[in-house]
Amino acid sequence: MNHPPLNAPSPLAPYAARDAVSRGRRHPEPPPTYRSEFQRDRDRIIHSTAFRRLEYKTQVFVNHEGDLFRTRLTHSLEVAQIARAIARMLGLNEDLTEAIALAHDLGHTPFGHAGQDALDQCMADYGGFEHNLQSLRVVDHLEAHYAEFDGLNLTFETREGILKHCTAEVAAGLGDVGRRFVDGGQPSLEAQLNNLADEIAYNNHDVDDGLRSGFITLEQLQGITLFREAQAEVNARHPGLDEKRVRHEVIRRMINRLVTDLIESSREAIHRAAPDSLEAVRAQDRPLIRFSPRIREYNLELKGFLRQHLYRHYRVRRMTAKAARVLKALFAAYMEDPALLPPEHERKARRLAAETGEAGRARAVADYLAGMTDRFAIAEYGRLFDPKTLS
Structure with a gap:
């Protein structure tokens, strides 16, 4: 008995995107x-x-x-x-x-x-x-x-x-x-x-x-x-x-x-x-x-x-105002002293700064901040600015 391929697609309209005519990937890879x-x-x-x-x-x-x-x-x-x-x-x-x-x-x-x-x-x-x-x-x-x-x-x-x-x-x-x-x-x-x-x-x-x-x-x-x-x-x-x-x-x-x-x-x-x-x-x-x-x-x-x-x-405005203060304070702290960043991100900040100046450092800091979850950002703010949190 012949079986259809495991990845056989459903019928597509002529105007739909198709794998066979994809413009491909930035780095060539063998097909799956x-x-x-x-x-x-x-x-x-x-x-x-x-x-x-x-x-x-x-x-x-x-x-x-x-x-x-x-x-x-x-x-x-x-x-x-x-x-x-x-x-x-x-x-x-x-x-x-x-x-x-x-x-x-x-x-x-x-x-x-x-x-x-x-x-x-x-x-x-x-x-x-x-x-x-x-x-x-x-x-x-x-x-x-x-x-x-x-x-x-x-x-x-x-x-x-x-x-x-x-x-x-x-x-x-x-x-x-x-x-x-x-x-x-x-x-x-x-x-x-x-x-x-x-x-x-x-x-x-x-x-x-x-x-x-x-x-x-x-x-x-x-x-x-x-x-x-x-x-x-x-x-x-x-x-x-x-x-x-x-x-x-x-x-x-x-x-x-x-x-x-x-x-x-x-x-x-x-x-x-x-x-x-x-x-x-x-x-x-x-x-x-x-x-x-x-x-x-x-x-x-x-x-x-x-x-x-x-x-x-x-009440939403209160939440968003606090959130803005947290991110702005973290951004300013990391820009002033990249050594506050984890080692991997500090190395990236210094590398990008060497390539494109202060804008490179800022982009590295933005990448780090954008990747944070809500609770990690709040915890990081406490670690940097709360005297009771020393670790």
């Missing part, structure tokens, strides 16, 4: 035997140190605030689940889609966006800091596992999906993966899909965490169309349901509505454009993965609500 190139990417990401650290990095709430709030790790898994489901319906490459989803936050700082903003301010005179670029830096340079190369040596297509946005000036120094930001054009549909799957996941799960924390309320959310309409359906079908179940039922309906609209609107856009290859997708003047105009407005309404009522809540 029992898995695809994009499966290899996914496996390397899952086994990376940076991926494990995501378990203790903030989404909105600092890690020690509670055991049930999302972290960067659970967020990445939720993005992957949503993105794979959509990819399957659109005939896209699920393995590439999953690899991009799992890697998209590898460069995120501790303390969420507050950490990124603080580190960007620290790096203002040294090229700035952006977690999207840092994720690419992690997979290209910073992971140190393999004998023959630094980084994870991922395929071009996975790296392209990680680099969601970039200025033309910075992109010019990134080689092939940055060309579309200089010349124009679009990334793969798998990359486009991940951008919106990321939005669906963090918006809706931030609503869940915000309600769980008590920082936002069901009453406040009545002004948000997506939430109001989903809650009306839940109340009609399940009158008298307790608040915990109401919250879950409403959010799952919100996610389902966004996912359904994204599939249907994207199918329509793809049908109209009729791309017959990945290169035809790249030649488009705008993304083909998109919400309908009405749902896009509803999604923007939800994002605006969260920005105003959750991310700017005074």
